[in-house]
Amino acid sequence: MAVFGVPDNEHARMLLSPLAAGRAVREVGGDPLLHLTCRDRNRLALESDLLGAAALGLENILVVSGDYVTLGDHPQAKPVYDADSVQLLQIARGLMEGHDSAGWPLSGSPAFYLGAVVIPQAEPLVPQLIKFEKKVAAGAQFFITPPVFDLEKFRQFRQMLPPHPVKLLASVKVLSAEEVAQAAAGQWRQVYSIPPEVVQELSGLGPEEVLAKGAEVAGRLLKQIKAAGLADGVCVKAKGRSDLMAMVLEAAGV
Structure with missing residues (x-):
């Protein structure tokens, strides 16, 4: 396992600070990938957190826009979005060049490995490809997708992606019974684009059975993505459970 993702109030739900969580991962010998969302802070706070991450030895940064607060568990919270994901990449790159977003020089410069998100399932796809190029120009060095369930859509995206x-x-994801029920009712996140046959395969099972079957599905997708050479690596989302992670990797033959 190369890195461990450390989310920043993922899905607009309150979680432990990624700076604290990332440091905890580092202290037990893991290599954290710190997520940084545009939703909850202005650029002053974002820059402060980036410098804090560098001071804690957290150099892997995934820049995300962040789900809107009405989708989470604090719908009354006020979103910020002072900087969008492209601008936050530019801000981080500026810090690496030795200056902040206001143009003031720093006494030193942090080193980051900057990542961003691209959505292969977006419809229409062209605006997403344009944003991909903007993020590359802004300093993104790697990209992570939302969970892939529709391999054909992902294949089409790769064909349209410029050099x-x-x-x-x-990303591949282990779905829960609640998520399967939401997908069956058409309420699940559209960016996941879950094919009906996947929903059918995971329907009618108990909570633990769904997770086990979901791990099998995720492992199968991982194996297909790897065999087709569609990605440089895979991000596995397994509910934070090592047993499910092992099941995914076993199903993938990894």
Whole structure:
């Protein structure tokens, strides 16, 4: 396992500060990938957190826009979005060049490995490809996708993706019974684009059975992505459970 993702109030739900969580991962010997969302802070706070990350030895940064607060568990919270994801990449790159977003020089310069998100399932796809190029120009060195369930859509995305010098990591996800029920009712996140046959395969099972079957599905997708050479690596989302992670990797033959 190369890195461990450390989310920043993922899905607009309150979680432990990624700076604290990332440091905890580092202290037990892991290599954290710190997520940084545009939703909750202005650029002053974002720059402060980036410098804090560098001081804690957290150099891997994934820049994300962040789900809107009405989708999370604090719908009354006020979103910020002072900087969008492209601007935050530019801000981070500026810090690496030795200045802040206001143009003031720093006494030193941090080193980051900057990542961003690209959505292969977006419809229409062309605006997403344009944003991909903007993020590369802004300093993104790697990209991670939302969970891939529709392999054909992902294949089409790769065919349309322009030549680029950055790494692409495809995500696979273990679905829960609640998520399967939401997908069956048409309420699940559209960026996931879950095919009906996947929903059918995971329907009618108990909570633990769904997770086990979901791990099998995720492992199968990982194996297909790897065999087809569609990504440079894979991000596995397994509910934070090592047993499910092992099941995904076993199903993938990794």
